[in-house]
Amino acid sequence: MSALAIVFNKEIREILRDRRTLIAIALAVLATPTVLFVIAQVSTRTATQTYTVGYSGEIPAGLDVLFNATGLRLERVEDPAAAAKTEVDIGIVFTSAGLDEYYDPTRQSAQIADIRVQTILAQYDAAKIAATLQQKGLDPSILNPLPVSVHPLSSPVKAAGNSFLSFFLPYILITMSLTGGLSAALDTSAGERERRTLESLLLTPAPRGQVLIGKLLAVSLLSLVAAVAAIGSMLIALSQISFGLSGGADARVSLTPLAAAVMVWLAVLLAASFSSLTIALGTLARNFRQGQAYATPLYFITIFPASIVLFIPDFNPSLAYYLIPILNAVLVLRDAITHNTVSWGPLVVTSASLLLTGGLCFYAALRLFTREALLVRS
Amino acid sequence: MTEVAVRVDRLEKTLGSNRVLRGISFEAHSGEIFGLLGPNGAGKTTTLRVICTLLAPDTGSVEVLGFDTRSAPQEVRRRVGVVTAEFGVYPRLTARENIAYFAQLSGVGRAREERTPGLDGELARKVDAVIERLDIGEFAKQRAETLSSGQKQKVAIARAIVHDPPVLMFDEPTSNLDVLASREIRQFMVESKGRGKCVIFSTHVLHDAERLCDRVTIIHQGRVVASGSTAEVRGGFQDLEDSFLSLVEAAK
Numbered sequence: 025m026s027a028l029a030i031v032f033n034k035e036i037r038e039i040l041r042d043r044r045t046l047i048a049i050a051l052a053v054l055a056t057p058t059v060l061f062v063i064a065q066v067s068t069r070t071a072t073q074t075y076t077v078g079y080s081g082e083i084p085a086g087l088d089v090l091f092n093a094t095g096l097r098l099e100r101v102e103d104p105a106a107a108a109k110t111e112v113d114i115g116i117v118f119t120s121a122g123l124d125e126y127y128d129p130t131r132q133s134a135q136i137a138d139i140r141v142q143t144i145l146a147q148y149d150a151a152k153i154a155a156t157l158q159q160k161g162l163d164p165s166i167l168n169p170l171p172v173s174v175h176p177l178s179s180p181v182k183a184a185g186n187s188f189l190s191f192f193l194p195y196i197l198i199t200m201s202l203t204g205g206l207s208a209a210l211d212t213s214a215g216e217r218e219r220r221t222l223e224s225l226l227l228t229p230a231p232r233g234q235v236l237i238g239k240l241l242a243v244s245l246l247s248l249v250a251a252v253a254a255i256g257s258m259l260i261a262l263s264q265i266s267f268g269l270s271g272g273a274d275a276r277v278s279l280t281p282l283a284a285a286v287m288v289w290l291a292v293l294l295a296a297s298f299s300s301l302t303i304a305l306g307t308l309a310r311n312f313r314q315g316q317a318y319a320t321p322l323y324f325i326t327i328f329p330a331s332i333v334l335f336i337p338d339f340n341p342s343l344a345y346y347l348i349p350i351l352n353a354v355l356v357l358r359d360a361i362t363h364n365t366v367s368w369g370p371l372v373v374t375s376a377s378l379l380l381t382g383g384l385c386f387y388a389a390l391r392l393f394t395r396e397a398l399l400v401r402s
Numbered sequence: 403m404t405e406v407a408v409r410v411d412r413l414e415k416t417l418g419s420n421r422v423l424r425g426i427s428f429e430a431h432s433g434e435i436f437g438l439l440g441p442n443g444a445g446k447t448t449t450l451r452v453i454c455t456l457l458a459p460d461t462g463s464v465e466v467l468g469f470d471t472r473s474a475p476q477e478v479r480r481r482v483g484v485v486t487a488e489f490g491v492y493p494r495l496t497a498r499e500n501i502a503y504f505a506q507l508s509g510v511g512r513a514r515e516e517r518t519p520g521l522d523g524e525l526a527r528k529v530d531a532v533i534e535r536l537d538i539g540e541f542a543k544q545r546a547e548t549l550s551s552g553q554k555q556k557v558a559i560a561r562a563i564v565h566d567p568p569v570l571m572f573d574e575p576t577s578n579l580d581v582l583a584s585r586e587i588r589q590f591m592v593e594s595k596g597r598g599k600c601v602i603f604s605t606h607v608l609h610d611a612e613r614l615c616d617r618v619t620i621i622h623q624g625r626v627v628a629s630g631s632t633a634e635v636r637g638g639f640q641d642l643e644d645s646f647l648s649l650v651e652a653a654k
Binding site: 030222 | 417476477506562
């Protein structure tokens with residue numbers, strides 16, 4: 025057995041016996057479905073919840089039926105403006121000239137009730153106008169001189185699901201690729217120095233490059249397993265959860281085989297890159313805690329690129345942007361999920377960029393690992 | 403005269419801005435306990451680290467059984483075992499796994515293992531032998547995190563000798579141990595000498611050195627201030643400690 029295999033086996037054995045690491049990964053794997061379940065519950069409840077409208081004055085004929093049918097419960101109150109602050113979700117004063125609406129925009133329930141009221145009133149107005157026109161012998165369609173028929177080429181509900189997935193999946197993938205193996209990476213580098221085992225390890229005739237690759241492979245494997253497990257649990261949860269959207273089976277989010285293949289390939293590259301980077305940082309650190317301090321800024325790396333997809337959904341950069349590590353993985357995944365296509369140019373540039381990043385980090389780790397200062401500082 | 407196992411010749415080493423070694427020279431032979439003595443900060447640990455290839459010499463040379471530490475570091479590492487006061491062990495591995503890990507990395511049983519994979523064959527025999535020799539059997543299957551300091555030190559010794567190196571170096575090995583464990587370490591050094599090993603014992607505990615060492619070299623501020631048999635270095639003084647204090651005072 026080569027030194028690489030010996031070190032790899034030993035590191036995996038230690039990882040499997042490290043309860044903290046295993047529990048942290050298990051919690052991360054369980055957390056995603058739990059969060060999604062809560063989101064789905066809230067989303068479903070919001071869609072079906074009845075909101076209260078406090079009113080005074082006389083309700084125009086027929087409008088109360090529309091209110092009830094749209095999940096708005098009418099409740100007579102003395103002062104709708106005052107009641108809209110706390111007692112009811114929205115307040116309306118019906119007058120002979122129309123109505124006055126009172127709502128507090130800082131309350132989410134008031135915002136939703138307002139949208140429903142505006143929708144109902146628009147429908148009510150349209151119906152009233154149409155009836156009046158018909159009474160006067162006019163065709164109501166004159167109010168709509170350019171009728172539009174919309175024919176979506178794919179399911180809008182599915183598109184909404186893919187949009188959600190194109191943000192959430194890269195975020196989970198990158199986060200778990202980093203955090204899944206972080207503890208093990210620091211343990212096998214900074215921890216080795218802190219436990220005073222580093223000197224004994226370097227005293228063996230095993231080539232140091234092989235020792236480091238053995239450690240790197242073990243940490244990468246853990247990161248990969250953590251990332252794939254988290255995404256797997258997320259996809260299983262998404263296949264079982266409906267977000268209160270109409271559309272039946274279409275409302276459930278799923279990943280196409282192409283997007284899944286791209287995801288696994290990127291997970292391998294990200295796991296290797298992050299493992300090299302965190303081992304390099306750990307080798308630079310005197311102890312585990314210092315290693316954690318060095319690694320903290322990396323958490324931001326996981327947030328910013330995914331946020332770009334969230335805030336700029338139509339961000340379509342030039343090929344040069346795919347040279348930026350992490351961001352490139354997010355963009356390739358977004359394209360694979362939302363458009364179900366993979367452009368080979370961006371994928372090749374992304375792969376080369378991540379391989380180069382991982383290679384440079386590994387080179388840095390190897391240089392640090394073989395420096396005399398490593399022992400002198402310890 | 404026995405074989406020269408370790409030859410240190412005009413060794414110089416600077417760490418940062420600190421010139422730690424300023425031309426150290428000595429020879430240690432197989433079948434003897436060689437004492438490397440000096441106060442804290444004298445350069446004992448740096449000297450040992452250069453001998454075992456963890457540090458490279460700035461000038462001068464070090465040979466272990468004819469292999470130069472610069473040109474053949476891996477050959478040197480195969481022939482050296484080091485025990486320090488810091489008995490770092492992998493806490494989540496058992497005592498036996500700790501020893502087997504270092505045995506494998508040192509190449510123990512590699513040729514046999516190709517025919518009998520795993521811990522069978524030569525590797526298992528070597529690990530079992532060292533476990534028996536150091537009386538580790540009772541706690542061999544316990545995780546290292548549950549062991550006492552003395553037990554951990556035994557594991558540290560076991561991993562240093564499992565590949566049966568002809569040169570053993572002990573750097574302040576008893577400084578973190580109680581009386582009983584310290585005595586076992588001393589007995590082990592004597593036993594190793596009896597097996598023909600070259601034992602280099604670095605310490606500032608002169609009482610131990612006087613009892614154990616055949617020859618000693620005293621270094622102070624990176625220079626050799628005395629070298630020879632223990633009796634020669636003691637000279638006309640009552641014990642080695644008086645001689646040591648006199649030499650160090652004279653070197654100031």
